[in-house]
Amino acid sequence: MQEMSDSPVERLIEEFLTARATRKPSPHTLAAYRRDLRSVATLAGEASTPPLPLDRLMIADLSPRLLRAAFARFAAPRAAASVHRAWSSWNAFFTFLVAEAVVAGNPMPAVGRPRAPLPQPKPLRGDDTPEELLASVAREDGRQRDPWPERDVAVLALALCAGLRLSELLALRVSSVTGRAGERRVEVAGKGGRPRVVPVEPELDRVVVAYLDSRARRFGSRSVRPDAPLLVDRRGEPLRRGGLQYLVDSCFRRAGIGDRVPSGARLHALRHTFATRLAEDGASAAEIMRLLGHASLASSQTYIEVTAGQQRAAVRSNRTHRVLSGLVGAPPAG
Secondary structure (H helix, E strand, C coil): CCCHHHCEHHHHHHHHHHHHHCCCCCHHHHHHHHHHHHHHHHHHHHHCCCCCCHHHCEHHHCCHHHHHHHHHHHHCCCCHHHHHHHHHHHHHHHHHHHHCCCCCCCCHHHCCCCCCCCCCCCCCCCCCHHHHHHHHHHCCCCCCCCCCHHHHHHHHHHHHHHCCCHHHHHHCEHHHEECCCCCCEEEEECHHHCEEEEECCHHHHHHHHHHHHHHHHHHCHHHHCCCCECCECCCCCECCHHHHHHHHHHHHHHHCCHHHCCCCCCHHHHHHHHHHHHHHCCCCHHHHHHHHCCCCCCCCCCCCCCCHHHHHHHHHCCCCHHHHHHHCCCCCCC
């Protein structure tokens, strides 16, 4: 075991973040870890006797008493969810240090934390808002420099009818939509490395096909090879996080529904709309959990499996498909 007094907290934080990086978290997750760890460590240094700047704070200085004092100051101006996230960051940090034999034990159980609030759904407001959004975006807007309604409708439809997260949309390849006609599905690289499969109904399938056909006309057939990103920008380059957020925001503006989008929700409002409509139309909690890619109904419950038939029935109950059928022509006979 190392001498704890010889281990600067600042250096150990960076070692911890390097170790976490192998799990491929998002840059935002790593930034949140660093921010929470450094903020509380700085407060701990200020509360020590004598006060210590962060670059002189050693891991041996972080007694349970000092950590409680630092967290009390950290919590004062912040919401419970932020304090809970910071506690979790520090708990993971000390778990790492115990595994690395830097410290003998984890002091975080001695530091109080608020109960994690359950996140509240933030669907689009208004019964017909998703239909208005899709219908508006499907129409070419002469004010746009380079309108591409097929692509824009496909993005919105994948979020509204498959419940995909922003990161999951960006990770899709052309080959992610697979299966025979009538049994189509989208293979999703889910959060935390958990893959899942979401049924694709014929209306959504035709929207995606119409988008890929328009893309082939714009950029050539090589642009839609199976290993290519499913979503691209107007130059044919892979769509990135900022570009996707801007695309969705612009769709909200063009449809005139900005006042019906919950604050801070943006694309996630479409995913929440998917889940809310499933619940309203009779899907069970287990079906919704499975389709959204959540690991459990609650942190103490195990993952609940449902059959592919139940999943498809749940997706079929999503009435957003009705408007999609009017945006793309019926499939050819035969």
